[in-house]
Amino acid sequence: MQRKWMSGAVAVAGFVSGSLLMAGRVLAEEAPKIDTGDTAWMLTSSALVLMMTAPGLALFYGGLVRSKNGLATIMQSFVLMALISVQWVLYGYTLAFGPDHGHLIGGLDWLGLNGVGGDPNPDYAATIPHQAFMIYQCMFAIITPALITGAIAERMKFSAFLLFSILWATIVYDPMAHWVWGKGGWMGTNGGMGALDFAGGTVVHISSGISALAAALVMGKRLGYPHEPMPPHNLVFSVVGAAMLWVGWFGFNAGSALSSGALATSAFVATNTATGAAALSWLYAEWATRGKPTVLGAASGAVAGLVAITPASGYVGPVSSIIIGGIAGVVCFGACNLKSRLGYDDSLDVVGVHCVGGTTGAILTGLFASKAVNPAGADGLLFGNPAQLGIQLVGVGVTLVYCFVVALVLLKFVDAVVGLRVDEDAEVAGLDLSQHGETAYTA
Amino acid sequence: MKKVEAIIKPFKLDEVKESLSSIGVQGLTVSEVKGFGRQKGHTELYRGAEYVVDFLPKVKLEIIVKDDMVSQVVEAITKAAKTGRIGDGKIFVQSIDEVVRIRTGERGPDAI
Numbered sequence: 001m002q003r004k005w006m007s008g009a010v011a012v013a014g015f016v017s018g019s020l021l022m023a024g025r026v027l028a029e030e031a032p033k034i035d036t037g038d039t040a041w042m043l044t045s046s047a048l049v050l051m052m053t054a055p056g057l058a059l060f061y062g063g064l065v066r067s068k069n070g071l072a073t074i075m076q077s078f079v080l081m082a083l084i085s086v087q088w089v090l091y092g093y094t095l096a097f098g099p100d101h102g103h104l105i106g107g108l109d110w111l112g113l114n115g116v117g118g119d120p121n122p123d124y125a126a127t128i129p130h131q132a133f134m135i136y137q138c139m140f141a142i143i144t145p146a147l148i149t150g151a152i153a154e155r156m157k158f159s160a161f162l163l164f165s166i167l168w169a170t171i172v173y174d175p176m177a178h179w180v181w182g183k184g185g186w187m188g189t190n191g192g193m194g195a196l197d198f199a200g201g202t203v204v205h206i207s208s209g210i211s212a213l214a215a216a217l218v219m220g221k222r223l224g225y226p227h228e229p230m231p232p233h234n235l236v237f238s239v240v241g242a243a244m245l246w247v248g249w250f251g252f253n254a255g256s257a258l259s260s261g262a263l264a265t266s267a268f269v270a271t272n273t274a275t276g277a278a279a280l281s282w283l284y285a286e287w288a289t290r291g292k293p294t295v296l297g298a299a300s301g302a303v304a305g306l307v308a309i310t311p312a313s314g315y316v317g318p319v320s321s322i323i324i325g326g327i328a329g330v331v332c333f334g335a336c337n338l339k340s341r342l343g344y345d346d347s348l349d350v351v352g353v354h355c356v357g358g359t360t361g362a363i364l365t366g367l368f369a370s371k372a373v374n375p376a377g378a379d380g381l382l383f384g385n386p387a388q389l390g391i392q393l394v395g396v397g398v399t400l401v402y403c404f405v406v407a408l409v410l411l412k413f414v415d416a417v418v419g420l421r422v423d424e425d426a427e428v429a430g431l432d433l434s435q436h437g438e439t440a441y442t443a
Numbered sequence: 444m445k446k447v448e449a450i451i452k453p454f455k456l457d458e459v460k461e462s463l464s465s466i467g468v469q470g471l472t473v474s475e476v477k478g479f480g481r482q483k484g485h486t487e488l489y490r491g492a493e494y495v496v497d498f499l500p501k502v503k504l505e506i507i508v509k510d511d512m513v514s515q516v517v518e519a520i521t522k523a524a525k526t527g528r529i530g531d532g533k534i535f536v537q538s539i540d541e542v543v544r545i546r547t548g549e550r551g552p553d554a555i
Contacts, residue, residue: 226492229494229496230492231487231489231492231494232489290488292488294488294489296489296490297490300490336490336491337490337491338491339491340491340492349490349491
């Protein structure tokens with residue numbers, strides 16, 4: 001009896017394994033297969049990144065302004081979710097990621113997402129539907145212009161904001177995304193010179209940060225700045241917002257692995273670790289130089305760390321992350337304090353955190369990147385490849401110049417067409433009332 | 444008829460209210476105000492910006508009383524509101540020309 005059982009079992013095992021081998025060979029010849037784990041993670045990451053814009057950034061910024069401008073500040077983030085979601089589908093995605101033209105921009109092949117469907121696009125992500133990649137990228141396109149709003153808080157006309165945002169998204173963000181992440185884009189690792197930017201240090205943070213500087217300079221200071229006190233009206237909002245940014249950023253960085261597995265995990269770990277280190281280093285710098293560790297400082301330090309680790313997240317290990325975060329916290333703290341000496345009114349420190357933090361992160365990526373962490377990346381200077389630092393610097397330099405100049409031109413154009421600033425009475429009454437006819441707090 | 448107006452430290456409100464109740468004061472109006480006398484403010488820090496906040500939160504009580512109650516009321520408030528430290532506040536006494544109870548239309552001291 002036992003022998004019959006055993007021989008039967010062997011026969012079945014042989015049949016099953018033979019079938020599997022045959023099936024494997026057949027699958028290898030077919031189109032890339034959708035991995036449900038990767039897809040689930042990418043859709044989740046997309047949701048996380050959208051959450052970063054609202055309520056994350058919306059509350060972070062909303063709490064930092066005066067109560068008469070709370071709604072208007074939140075609205076800027078919220079309306080961009082609407083505006084860029086539609087723009088992206090209509091033409092933003094194709095410009096950024098469409099088939100390459102001259103290494104500078106995508107074509108219009110995918111206008112209205114024509115051809116962007118359920119099948120994977122192996123140029124970008126072989127195991128998830130092309131639309132999943134597209135919608136993930138959409139969330140990045142949304143939050144990037146939203147970051148700029150911090151610099152022009154409490155004084156920009158809503159109509160001017162909408163016009164500027166759509167132009168900036170089209171002429172700054174879409175090309176930048178193409179240069180760094182588009183197939184054939186000249187700057188990045190997808191057929192370009194090899195600048196390492198895992199999740200958007202240049203595309204998102206340096207671009208928005210330096211554009212924020214242009215905006216602060218062109219728009220001028222708020223009425224009463226810097227003599228009139230303008231403290232945050234609700235720091236609770238700001239800390240809640242910052243916490244949502246921290247959690248959401250796991251979608252931003254770990255999701256940039258475009259897969260669910262070891263790389264997403266290491267990016268997740270790098271993100272969390274750098275952020276903790278940056279919050280601590282900002283707190284330390286603040287405590288040591290100003291006497292008290294503030295809650296806003298902890299939140300700001302965390303955000304600075306998140307920004308700095310963004311380009312590095314898929315290329316560096318945990319200990320490198322601590323160093324990157326620790327440096328970013330102190331450097332961004334210094335940059336924010338320098339602002340008052342330089343005299344421009346970057347109301348919510350977009351330049352100090354995003355431009356300086358992104359630049360710091362992009363440069364440190366050139367030092368700490370390691371192929372041991374991500375074989376598809378490159379080694380940095382500290383791992384025997386000094387050339388990478390040079391490549392990073394070129395990427396940073398071009399980004400700074402291009403974005404600043406184009407932002408300046410766009411701002412001047414919008415000013416001529418619509419007028420950038422609200423008039424004095426409207427600014428004094430507050431944007432909630434003057435731009436939207438609403439008050440946040442009726443009690 | 445007199446109005447006794449007192450500016451006190453906010454945390455003293457309950458104590459003062461109890462003290463006034465115990466001498467028979469039946470009504471009062473309270474508002475949250477800010478101000479300063481000799482008590483210094485404090486400094487607040489928001490990233491690069493440092494603000495000196497001169498105004499401190501206080502509570503203002505307004506009590507209308509008959510003339511013969513004034514000194515009791517002033518003493519009751521003083522005892523309850525005092526901490527001995529700078530910022531305890533002040534009391535002002537004013538004359539009131541007329542008092543009207545809206546529900547019944549009564550006037551004068553009976554309306555208090």
